Each structure stands twice: as structure tokens, then as C-alpha cells.
Amino acid sequence: MTRIRSKFAALICALFVVAATLSARAGAGAAPARIPILVYHRFGPRVADSMTVRTAVFAAQLRFLKDHHITVVPLRVVTRYFLNEGPPPPPNSIAITADDGHRTVFTEMAPLVRQYRIPVTLFIYPSAISNASYAMTWSELSELKAGGLFDIQSHTYWHPNFHIEKRRRDPGGYRKFVNDQLIASKKRLEDRLGGTVDMLAWPFGIYDDELIELARRAGYVAAFSIERRPASTRDNVMALPRYLMTDADRGEAFARIVEAEPAVSRSRSQTNR
Numbered sequence: 001m002t003r004i005r006s007k008f009a010a011l012i013c014a015l016f017v018v019a020a021t022l023s024a025r026a027g028a029g030a031a032p033a034r035i036p037i038l039v040y041h042r043f044g045p046r047v048a049d050s051m052t053v054r055t056a057v058f059a060a061q062l063r064f065l066k067d068h069h070i071t072v073v074p075l076r077v078v079t080r081y082f083l084n085e086g087p088p089p090p091p092n093s094i095a096i097t098a099d100d101g102h103r104t105v106f107t108e109m110a111p112l113v114r115q116y117r118i119p120v121t122l123f124i125y126p127s128a129i130s131n132a133s134y135a136m137t138w139s140e141l142s143e144l145k146a147g148g149l150f151d152i153q154s155h156t157y158w159h160p161n162f163h164i165e166k167r168r169r170d171p172g173g174y175r176k177f178v179n180d181q182l183i184a185s186k187k188r189l190e191d192r193l194g195g196t197v198d199m200l201a202w203p204f205g206i207y208d209d210e211l212i213e214l215a216r217r218a219g220y221v222a223a224f225s226i227e228r229r230p231a232s233t234r235d236n237v238m239a240l241p242r243y244l245m246t247d248a249d250r251g252e253a254f255a256r257i258v259e260a261e262p263a264v265s266r267s268r269s270q271t272n273r
């Protein structure tokens with residue numbers, strides 16, 4: 001009798017676990033359905049171009065995230081969730097990325113990243129590193145990676161515009177070109193910095209079915225574009241949207257991006273400069 005009762009209790013318990021899991025999956029407030037992913041490029045004291053976010057604006061954005069209990073999660077956590085390989089990020093999560101390896105990522109962004117201890121993923125095209133005057137060096141990238149807050153992933157080898165390259169080549173030559181760009185970048189980053197490179201940011205946000213297929217074959221498991229909306233589990237994991245951050249994305253504009261449900265009122269002290 002006791003044994004039957006305990007079996008019955010175990011069954012009820014198992015059913016409860018299944019039901020709880022299903023309700024969590026159904027998104028009963030636990031799992032975030034939409035995760036904003038931000039992409040930055042350059043920082044500085046002035047808005048030198050459309051891709052520059054003033055360092056003071058970035059600092060105010062990080063302060064806002066902290067004040068509003070918005071969690072910055074590693075991009076890897078987001079992709080593992082979308083690939084059904086990991087748990088959902090906590091509610092009110094975002095991810096932060098920066099493309100192109102501009103040296104102000106090292107001089108302006110990194111000190112704030114360390115101050116707030118947030119994870120950041122950099123998408124790098126190796127041809128520029130220790131080469132272009134605006135870019136970081138390999139030793140700077142190594143230093144960022146060694147600090148543990150920066151993950152470094154691929155942005156192809158030399159940041160081509162695949163629309164233009166396709167027009168210049170026959171189909172076979174184009175596929176070889178794309179393949180070389182995808183594989184050389186992954187290999188160079190892994191050789192120079194260690195770790196696994198299997199995430200890709202599409203240069204200029206350009207992708208199509210053929211590019212996605214080639215990227216998968218080259219060993220990439222997730223890829224990112226540029227589109228002003230949060231990423232969701234309904235998106236193609238090889239074309240996840242990211243918000244291209246500009247200096248105008250401050251104050252209320254920033255709040256609208258990062259807050260799933262904007263606060264009704266906000267104190268004046270939290271207004272960004």
C-alpha cells in the first residue's frame with residue numbers, strides 16, 4: 001500500500017514538473033520572447049560620423065541599464081537559447097555587440113565595460129587588425145579577450161559587400177570568394193586569439209539564402225544582421241536582427257529599445273545627456 005502510494009506521489013510529482021516546464025516554455029512571464037541585441041561601432045567625445053556614439057552617451061546608457069535592472073547577457077547565451085541548447089536568458093535581458101574593431105572600442109568602450117562588468121561580443125574582420133590606422137592591434141584584442149568580458153567573433157575576412165562581389169564574379173567564383181572570406185576569418189581569429197569562432201556578423205547586414213548556406217557549411221551556428229527590432233525565437237538564427245546604435249539613441253529613445261515594457265514614469269535624474 002505504501003509503495004503504491006509513493007509511486008502515485010512520484011507520478012504526480014513528475015506530472016507537475018512537466019506542466020511547470022510547459023508553462024515556462026509557453027512564456028508565462030518567465031522566458032523572454034524578444035531580446036534586443038545592440039550593435040555599436042565607434043565612440044568618442046564628439047559625433048564624428050553617423051556611427052559614432054559619444055562616450056558620455058554610452059556611459060549614460062550603461063547607467064540606465066543598471067538603474068532599471070536590465071541584464072546584459074553574453075551573446076552566446078542568446079544564441080544557445082535560440083538554438084535550443086541552453087536556458088532562456090533572464091527577463092529584461094539584452095546583448096551588446098560592437099563591429100569592425102575600431103580602436104575606440106579599446107580606448108573608450110572597454111573602460112566602461114570593465115566598470116559595469118558587462119559581457120560584449122566583438123565582430124572583427126582580421127584584414128584590418130594591426131593594419132588599418134583606425135583599427136585595434138592583435139595585442140589589444142588579446143588583452144580584451146584575456147579580461148574575460150569580451151568575446152571575439154567573425155565579421156568575414158575583409159568586410160566585402162557581397163552584392164557587389166556577386167556582380168563581379170561567375171557563380172562558382174563568387175561561392176569560392178564567399179567561402180574564403182568566411183573560413184579565413186574564422187581560422188585567423190582562432191589562431192591568433194584562441195577559442196571557438198562560430199558566430200558571424202554579416203558585413204553591411206547583407207545576407208541571403210545562399211550566403212546562409214555557405215556560412216553554415218563553414219561552421220557558423222548563428223549570424224547577425226542589422227534591423228531595428230528585438231530578436232525572437234521566431235527569427236532565423238542565421239539572420240538575427242540587431243539595433244544599429246547611433247548617438248540619437250539616448251534618453252527615451254534608448255529606453256524604448258531596451259525596455260520590453262517601458263516604465264510609466266522616469267525620474268529626471270535618469271534622463272541621459
Ligand SMILES: [Zn+2]
Pocket residue numbers: 099100155159203204
Ligand atoms: Zn561592419
